[in-house]
Every structure is written in structure tokens, then in C-alpha cells.
Amino acid sequence: MAERPFGASALPTTRKMGLYDDLLSRKGTGTPFDKLAQLPAEQAPILSPKLALPQDYISFLLEIGSGELGAAAYMLYASLVEPEEIYGEAHEGLDSIFIFGDDFQGFNTGFRVNDWSVVEIDPSNMTTHVLAPSFQVFIRRKIAELI
Template sequence: MSPFDDLIADKGQPPLDKLTPLPAEQLARLRAAHPGLPEGYLDFLANLGFGELGEASFMLYSGLIAPYEAFSGTPEGLDGVWLFGDDFAGSSCGFDSAHGWRIVEIDPTNFSKDVVGEDFAAFIRIRIAAAG
């Protein structure tokens, strides 16, 4: 049983229609590379997937990327942050692995990080509702 069973039932319908489940081998590599990664995130990728939520509302990546891959270099204060998505407007969201894998949003203008959640399931449900 998944905490996303209700969403899985709506798979293929907007705003979930552009998501692609992550293949098991990629999921295993992600889990091995990032011990402690929240199970809710992995469950979502496995059962619902990655991709665009709604019409350019939020992009969920097929894995985690380091801040230097999204920004020029690694901005100060983002060590231990792994990005999992963005809002198509410059703000990126990710996990702060140095602080219990809490969810942070990175402001692209000054690279400040704001804690926006502790639970991936709650976070992504808010994004899905906004995209719907």
C-alpha cells in the first residue's frame, strides 16, 4: 500500500498525466547513492513518476541534482542540498540532507534556502493541488 494510492487511481488524468514512473533500476541507484532519502519521495517516483505537473506548474526531476548543476558553481550554504524539482520560474526545491532531509526552496536571486516542509507527501500534494 502506498501513501499515494488515491493519486495512483487518478494517474493519466491532469495534472498527473505527464508523469512517467521511474524504472526500478534507476530507483535502486538513487536509493544506493543517497541513503536516508525519504521513502515518500521514492514511492512517488516509483508509482507516479517524474515530469511536469499540470501546465508548467512544477517539474519533478527523474532523480536528484546537485546545486552546481542548476546554478553557477555551488552557492554558499547549499552544501548537502539535493534538488528534485523546480517551478519553471527559477525557484528550485530539494532535500537538505544535512538537516534531516527536510524540504527546502532555493531563491534564484540570492540562493537563500527556506524550509518549506518536512514531509514529501504533504509537499507534493500541495504542488499537485496548485497544478490542478
């Protein structure tokens, strides 16, 4: 019988299940998210100590990554962007939105901070409409569209 190193446990170690383990197991097999680059934990986006980002969003960036989904179908940013950075000026109704991606055609998606739902911004009139109640629902739908 082989000896264990001093201090090693006799119990097998188990990894905590991640929200996206099912996707992670498929990454690198020709999926639309193969090109996404995992974000190091120290680069995970934060807003402020008073305003915590949804864990499903942070988990996706850390476990699966950010970058281009599919063949120029959707870009998931590695950090959040304020609408003024994209549109050049403040627009009424966008002040509580943080953008995390775009469809390469001018439509941006982001979080509506009051309930963390995912919204799409129409660049023609700067209106928003809800796409999903959470990031996890949004990103899984987006991936399913691209498969």
C-alpha cells in the same frame, strides 16, 4: 468447480497499499500529474549506502512518476541534482541540498539532508526556506495548487 493450478494458493492475493494509491487511482483522468512517467525500480535514485533517501520520495517516483506537473507549472526530476549543476558554482548554505525539481521560473526545490525537509532555493540571493517537513506533504500541496 474449477481446479487451481498446482501450487496456487486458495487465498486471494493482496497488493501492499502504496503511499500514493489515492493519486494513482486518479492518474489519467485529467489530473496535473497525468503526464508523469513512472520510474523503473532499477532507476530509482540513490545517494550512498550511508545516506538513504526518504521513502515517500522514492515511492512517488516509482508509483506516480517524474516529469512535468500541470501545464509547465512544476518539473519533478527523475533524479537528484546538486546545486552546482544548476547554478554553476558552489554557494554557501547549499552544500547539504539535493534538488529534485523546479517551477520553470528559476526557483528550485530539494531536500535539506540534515532533516530531509523540502526547501526552496531563491535564485536571486541563493537563500533557502522550508516549504514542507516531508516530500509527501510538499507534493500533495503542489498537486492541490494545480487542481
